Amino acid sequence: MRLTVVGCSGSFPGPDAAASCYLVQADDVAGRTWSVLLDLGSGALGPLQRHLDPSDLDAVALSHLHPDHMADLCGLYVYRKYHPDRHHPVSGVRPEPSRLAVHGPVGTERRLEQAYGTEPGESLQDQLDVREWVPGTPVDVGPLRLTPVAVRHPVPAFGVRVSGPAEDDPARTVVLAYTGDTDACEGVVALAADADVLLSEAAFVEGRDDAVSGIHLTGRRAGQVATDAGARRLLLTHLPSWNDADVALAEARGTYAGPVGAVHAGLVVRL
Template identity: 30%
Template sequence: MRLTVLGGCGAWPDAGQACSGYLVEHEGFRLLVDPGYAVVPRLLELVEAAQVDAVLVSHGHPDHCADLNPLLRARIYAQEPPPPLPLYALPGSVEHVLALDAGPRMARSFTSKDFEAGDSFDIGPFQVDSWLLPHWVPNAGLRLTAGGRTLAYTGDTGPSESLVELARGADAFLAEATYPDRVPNDSASYLSSAAQAAAYATRADAGRLLLTHLWPGVEPCQALAAARGGYAGEVRVATGGLMLEL
């Protein structure tokens, strides 16, 4: 299983970067997880839009799904349009993005594969397990397993005991870390810090920790320092271009 980080900014893309977007590949199958703002230009540096086999969305905030629109446009207007794109998302979570382009061509460009947080299902070679995690909108924590390797991804989340189960024994734990060490009171139930992510990674015995969704302006070294104080394993910041073989 290969993970390529296309972007890891929270809220909006910082200069020269993209919001949450992750290409996960196994046995030639390409799964795009969370096509957030500015992800598609980074994706197209690696593969053609028609070569994406499926999309999986953790939740409906635009920094996690807005670039679904240009991805579908690139497929619609290709010289030889590919088959409809399987789109896995929580019910109703991406309707606002799909509504940007009404009409039969857009409607035929994808196939909705709604799931409820808590469901388990397969996408190509990947077994997907999901958990409902606390956020301002319904958010699914996602655990992808293929070829004996596991990637756990939080989407965006506040504190939850489910994070330990989500990340337990994972080869890589891709964890939201909007703030380095302290989450403001008004967001404390719905977002996480690098220090919190480290604590969950330690409890779950995760193989490595990847910090993502850093607030624009937060220096990666701040997040790394906060996480390394609570986790003894490898810690990296999920910045665009990072590629890992699990």
């Protein structure tokens, strides 16, 4: 299993990265590569095309429905529906496509229709097979298993626990835990339990954002989650462009003794 950071900027695209989007891939026993996106936030569809043809995606898993985590699904819908290569070169007839599975919280289909601006009677379901998460109920995509875990955010939100074959030994199962957006809670610790990699947001800063609760983690709180959960590696993400990554890293190292780093667009992590 491997993780490619497509976008990692917190709350809006930054000068060096799109908003949240993480490509998780794994090969099955037949050698077929399966590709899942964790979120597809604003600005992410562009850099995603450096890593794969968006038509080759097998599923999209949405942590929640804020624009910095789902807005570019509108562009992905357009890409799938109108790409000229999807039409037969002689007849012009477009073959019936397989729909892309999109997993998200309750209300995902309606939220996507609002974002796209569908006309009365129009639906995105000809391209997107929208399904609602059932907390704690896993979804299998090829060799990958995605388990949604409810976390703490102002809107319904989930972290996603991804298990799949290790890159160096397909017989061994590894775990990537992605927090989405959350503040400290029991759910995020359960999500990260014994994870090989905890991909954790750290949008807030200790001292600066203390008056606000129930929205985001700080580096310190992300480190504490990693420690409490027994995660083996911590990667910080979702830092807004006005944050200093070194501050988040220093905070995390104060509460977590394991390896910790901050992600950047284009980073590839092999689990």
